[in-house]
Amino acid sequence: MYFPEGTQGVLEWNGSLVCYTIELPDLGNQKRISCIPEGIYVLKARESAKLGWHLHLQKVAGRDLILIHPANDAKKELLGCIAPVSQLTGIGKGSNSRKAMEKLRKIVGVPFERKEEVQIRILRRS
Secondary structure, three states: OEEOOEEEEEEEEOOEEEEEEEEOOOOOOOOOOOOOOOEEEEEEEEEEOOOEEEEEEOOOOOOOOEEEOOOOEHHHHOOOOEEEEOEEEEOOEEEOHHHHHHHHHHHHHHHHHOOOOEEEEEOOOO
């Protein structure tokens, strides 16, 4: 769902709720200030000193280094990425993001271990 203050969604795996998501508002796919455009993206596991284990969306048109990583406030903590959250607490805000990220890691870990491709589909629901 898109709002002027931010974007929020539901992350499902095989039709079951995993967690909720928060992003920046839809500002026409502008780098570092907009949510991710709708589409299907391949996910790769990634680690960094700052974020720990997280996911990298491949080939987002006009963008680079688009990640799924923990954050509880899109406007304060995201630069065009997606944050998983356990609960939505406001537009572009949530809680227990690290817990939601760990849940997501356990789910995608199995296909990653099998060297299977993992995709995320971002779509608008009415």
